[in-house]
Amino acid sequence: MTQDLKSRIIGLVGHDLEQVEHALEAHLSPNLDLVRQIASHLLFSGGKRLRPLLMIHSARMCGYVNGFEIAFSTLFEYLHAATLLHDDVVDEASKRRGKDTAHSKWSVPKVVLTGDFLLARALDIASQTDLPGIIRVIANITQEMSQGEIDQMTQKGNVNLTEAQYLKVIERKTAVLIQGACQSGAILAGVSPEKEKALKDYGYHLGMAFQMADDLLDYTASAEVLGKNPGADIREGKLTLPLIKALESAGEKDRTFMTHMIENESLDDAQFEALKDLLFRYNGIDYTKERAAYHVTSAKNCLDGFEDSTSRQVLTLLADYSISRNV
């Protein structure tokens, strides 16, 4: 099913993806060698280019035909890469997509500054649109994301994190950027406020589903599929929905065990497996799947007011893909 979905999407967007790759390289080339090396390490390590594709097809679904959507869409990949570089530093992560993280290859300062540079690059591209609406979206994204990351950091190890707090964190750290890509496509096309709102909502729901799926994979996927060891979240003290739900439903004894596992800084594989069993038993896994599926359905419903087109099909397929992907 996932493979089939993936090939249908690639069939529709393969040419766009090639153009996005070229544009991503082109926008980096006149810059300092070291910046390009560090940025490229992350940028060209098999990212899915979800955010550029969302902007491109949001714009096209809204009737945009002026040809700048590819170039402008790269800003969302740069912005994404900038936040990943800083997040990996913040989380002290050693692996991403099966590769060493940038700061374990270069130094923390260099990676922080390369993140700053990529953010600046994104802003420069945004400024070229000459659309204040897009600038406002980008300004909002960057504020929300930095606050979301700080929020997540201050909540580390908090075993009383509620579902509502979790939802706020993932909205800020993931959904706002995806939402911004979709909304910017609408702004670029100059559609009505209603349609802009519909695409903004589509992006919000897709972003929420995407992050929930990611949080599930950290429990259910293999190291090979993930490109890093599963269980990274709990080892970093990050409570995500599967665990929050299981903690809520578990009896005293199992809840205490789970709490200890969260506080255990050297969780071993057997303990992780035992914890995982509890997440299944107490409905944490299924509940998260249900919530993610709800957001996918909601995302697709937001597309109802748009005429059928290839781009609408792409956006529909991407919504499905957000929860069915392996990585």
Place this chain on the structure above:
Amino acid sequence: MTQDLKSRIIGLVGHDLEQVEHALEAHLSPNLDLVRQIASHLLFSGGKRLRPLLMIHSARMCGYVNGFEIAFSTLFEYLHAATLLHDDVVDEASKRRGKDTAHSKWSVPKVVLTGDFLLARALDIASQTDLPGIIRVIANITQEMSQGEIDQMTQKGNVNLTEAQYLKVIERKTAVLIQGACQSGAILAGVSPEKEKALKDYGYHLGMAFQMADDLLDYTASAEVLGKNPGADIREGKLTLPLIKALESAGEKDRTFMTHMIENESLDDAQFEALKDLLFRYNGIDYTKERAAYHVTSAKNCLDGFEDSTSRQVLTLLADYSISRNV
């Protein structure tokens, strides 16, 4: 002389400074407690608000009377604070303005993210101007500054750094931001391209003078006046103009001594004093003073085409102040 200059400036801008302080606090208040704490630690530690004042008086000198110049000007202080937070992390600095640096009080990740937040805040304020020209200036500033910092980092310990390379680094890391504040004031006022260019040039020269003065102070000021130990630059392997010039003029023996001092990771006070003597003897100090004075004169010349006004007086005094300050 410096005290007199300072009181003349304060006499003219005291009211603006109060308003800038209020605006800086107001723009931070609806945000996360931790972010506000970390940001405030740096923001309210006795900064001179040079960049906001430059934007405010550039705008007013160009006839701007709409009253938003105070609010908009804060973006340059936020941008400045964002870069200082990241720079202190990059330089592993322990003191700034006589206080512990933020990352030695909180953690590196928190400070990196607070820097990101302040940059985002600056961008948000810029987006409220609805002036694409200002957005382009900000985008350029952020790109140049991150590249300048990386450039400086990769040049650390390079005893063959040329004056031209040094000039490029300080242009990127300091002058571009000061220049951007002046240029943005002109854009806000909607002046002719010629006058915008004149203010841009004024800002460039003031920024160059300001950084040269700063680089001199790191050799000539006392720890009490600096708020940190002098000699921080050479201890971090940063070659600045006084040293570059002295290296160029010195004979073989003294040049070798200086090179060893640059490579000496635990330079003691006596060695630092011996090095300082050589900077005086080989004209490094005087040459840097002359170059800084040249940039001050050039900055003031850029104001020739503007009618006399309080704001023009302020900009003239600020140019003088840039090289005569103690801190």
